[in-house]
Amino acid sequence: MDGIELLSMHETQEERAHDFTPQTFEDYIGQQELKQKLAIYTQAAHMRQEPLDHLLLFGPPGLGKTTLSQIMAHVMNVGIKICSGPMLERTGDLVALLSSLQARDILFIDEIHRMSTTVEEVLYSAMEHFRVDIIIGQGAGAKSVNLPINPFTLVGATTKTGMLSAPLRSRFGITERLDFYTAEELRDIVLQTASFLQFNITSEGALRVAYCSRGTPRIAKKILRRVRDFAQVARKEIADLHFVDDVLTRLGMDSDGLSALDNLLLKTILDNFHGGPVGLETLAALIGEDKETLEQVYEPFLLRMGYLEKTARGRQIAGKKLPYLKKKFLGQESI
Numbered sequence: 001m002d003g004i005e006l007l008s009m010h011e012t013q014e015e016r017a018h019d020f021t022p023q024t025f026e027d028y029i030g031q032q033e034l035k036q037k038l039a040i041y042t043q044a045a046h047m048r049q050e051p052l053d054h055l056l057l058f059g060p061p062g063l064g065k066t067t068l069s070q071i072m073a074h075v076m077n078v079g080i081k082i083c084s085g086p087m088l089e090r091t092g093d094l095v096a097l098l099s100s101l102q103a104r105d106i107l108f109i110d111e112i113h114r115m116s117t118t119v120e121e122v123l124y125s126a127m128e129h130f131r132v133d134i135i136i137g138q139g140a141g142a143k144s145v146n147l148p149i150n151p152f153t154l155v156g157a158t159t160k161t162g163m164l165s166a167p168l169r170s171r172f173g174i175t176e177r178l179d180f181y182t183a184e185e186l187r188d189i190v191l192q193t194a195s196f197l198q199f200n201i202t203s204e205g206a207l208r209v210a211y212c213s214r215g216t217p218r219i220a221k222k223i224l225r226r227v228r229d230f231a232q233v234a235r236k237e238i239a240d241l242h243f244v245d246d247v248l249t250r251l252g253m254d255s256d257g258l259s260a261l262d263n264l265l266l267k268t269i270l271d272n273f274h275g276g277p278v279g280l281e282t283l284a285a286l287i288g289e290d291k292e293t294l295e296q297v298y299e300p301f302l303l304r305m306g307y308l309e310k311t312a313r314g315r316q317i318a319g320k321k322l323p324y325l326k327k328k329f330l331g332q333e334s335i
């Protein structure tokens with residue numbers, strides 16, 4: 001086994017150093033249906049000693065696409081290399097990576113939609129025929145040589161399949177989506193991670209963390225690490241609901257499970273645009289976040305929780321939540 005060689009863009013050193021990453025499908029909590037299917041596909045490929053079909057995983061960031069790929073590599077007893085679309089700047093970067101793969105290894109490319117067209121084109125023959133073109137020499141004497149590479153599995157991760165070009169999308173044998181987690185699943189992930197960290201948190205405390213995690217394990221684990229910091233300094237043996245509540249308040253989360261930035265976003269639409277609609281770019285400029293982060297990280301949760309609506313003319317506060325938010329931010333009773 002080759003291990004993990006490159007860091008995924010969205011994972012920090014802190015996460016990698018302290019995180020519990022499940023090694024088996026049994027330890028992976030949630031995504032039940034997908035997990036069952038992937039367990040069968042990997043087992044079948046392993047029995048045939050063949051690479052798994054190329055797999056496209058889509059869904060919001062932080063839901064465990066990398067983790068699932070690591071489990072698949074573990075189950076098939078093969079290596080995995082992890083990189084991201086924007087990291088592969090030149091075709092040579094990708095060719096080098098592809099040439100270094102052992103038979104049946106997994107190549108995980110996060111944010112695969114952010115690869116340049118020329119780099120993407122290298123993938124076509126690599127995925128289909130397990131061959132790459134390399135250029136030897138320079139200038140007029142340069143020659144293109146078509147070389148074989150070991151059969152491998154590409155796992156591509158993207159937030160939306162629509163962002164992928166049709167030729168690339170059609171080369172994946174399996175396309176699957178990951179969904180947001182339920183509060184109970186996130187509670188169990190928090191408890192499992194806490195146990196790995198040898199940190200005591202009550203089930204109620206863990207559920208409170210879960211409610212503030214926007215359906216996303218990565219956020220749940222991040223909050224857990226902060227709760228652990230506060231508990232350590234306060235010499236608190238076990239983080240109970242009350243303690244977790246205090247920490248969450250200090251982290252800027254409120255009792256609705258909204259972060260300071262969620263609240264700022266909603267309050268800006270309310271204050272400056274009477275509830276909207278307002279264009280995403282204007283909103284991003286006003287609150288000082290980049291457009292992609294708003295769209296991929298903040299918005300999905302606010303849409304899902306019914307605070308926000310997308311219209312042709314921009315974002316607006318959902319009518320149902322308007323009275324509540326007016327009261328919350330402006331201190332006005334409902335109209």
Ligand code: ADE
Nearest residue numbers: 022027028029030064217
């Ligand atoms: N640990 C256990 N289950 C997990 C999951 N689904 N995602 C991330 N970490 C996990």
